[in-house]
Amino acid sequence: MIELPSFTPGPPIAISASSFQKFLRCPDQGLSHFRGIYGQTSxxxxxxxxxxxxxxxxxxxxxxxxxxxxxxxxxxxxxxxxxxxxxxxxxxxxxxxxxxxxxxxxxxxLPRPELSEIEVSIVHDAGGDVTLKGRMDGVQVTSDGVSIVDWKKGPIRPETRHQLTFYGLLWVLERQALPNDLQAISIQTGERASFPVSIADLERTVELVAGLVHDVRSALLVDRQLSREPGPWCRFCPILDGCGEGQETVSLLA
Ligand code: SF4
Structure with missing residues (x-):
């Protein structure tokens, strides 16, 4: 259903929904994660x-x-x-x-969907020493098909869609079936967002994953940094001390 590409060769790499999101937010922060430099938990x-x-x-x-x-x-x-x-x-x-x-x-x-599976962990060998992994809160099966459900403590943010589409990709790779939709439920606001899943969205996610593998492995090979995209996430970045853009952003947001 979804074809994975030949990845840029390099050391083994395991990509989770959160490291994927981190990389999309700021590639250099994402790279630090794959170097084994982890930030302090907020x-x-x-x-x-x-x-x-x-x-x-x-x-x-x-x-x-x-x-x-x-x-x-x-x-x-x-x-x-x-x-x-x-x-x-x-x-x-x-x-x-x-x-x-x-x-x-x-x-x-909150009203809650009836789940047929809870805490679904998927670890998928994508070939080329690339592993994709994630844990979804739950899966609901209705006459319309499968919904992947994830609760959010705070509001639903635009980047939530990347995380859910990554889960959708894992589901398709492992179960060989397209979910009907991806649902995020905000506990704080009660808001419920439903994102339909399309093959085009999943293919776009595969491209982003392949780009991540290429950029991270290339940067590790020659020990260089990637682009830096400052934002509120800088506050807990493990390489903040060596990042002028990040320090400036943190002081502006303080
Ligand atoms: S401090 Fe901010 S801009 Fe700098 S690498 Fe970290 S997340 Fe990116």
Whole structure:
């Protein structure tokens, strides 16, 4: 259904929906990820991850009674534990947990689709030492077909579509069937966006993935930087200290 190209040769590379988004936002920040230089998790990102753990528990086992206790268990048993230092002192951590609990309670009040699969992880060998991977919150099957569903803690942003189309591509590569649509649901606003999936969109995503592989492998080969696109994401960029454009943007946004 979708043909993958011959990728520019180079070292093994694993592309997730989030590293793909990172690269599209700022290629040099994306490159730093593939060099193994990871940024500090933002407070917002940490809370978002915790909310997703709570949602996954709810979807799998039903509504959570003691939400704070389950949140602490999730933190202790996942990577969230390693990022606690980024959140701050114990009182800051307590506040961050309380925020995640609040968002989860909002989630419980939203109408939700009936999911036939929850937390769908796909790892696809794309050939040429390229792996594509992602984890979708859920999949709904209706008479119209398959919908890939993803909850967002905050508002639905334009870049959400890139992430969802990447999931759509993974689905097609692994299941050999075109999803009917890609759905994003904002817990904060209750907004629900549905993006239809077309072969043309998926082919465009394949081109972007091939471009990423080419740019990253070429840059790694000669140890050069890629283009820099400053924005709010600079604040948590792991190479901010060496990026004048990023520092300027951070001080303008402060
Ligand atoms: S600081 Fe900003 S502009 Fe510079 S590399 Fe990082 S994300 Fe890109």
């Amino acid at each position: 407070r917002d990102g940490w809370i978002g991850q915790l909310v997703h753990r709570l949602i996954a528990r709810d979807l799998t086992d039903g509504p959570i009674d003691d939400i704070e206790l389950v949140a602490r268990i999730e933190i202790g048993s996942t990577n969230l534990n390693f990022d606690l230092a980024a959140i701050g002192r114990p009182s800051d951590i307590r506040r961050a947990i309380a925020e995640a609990v609040e968002v989860y309670v909002q989630f419980r009040h």
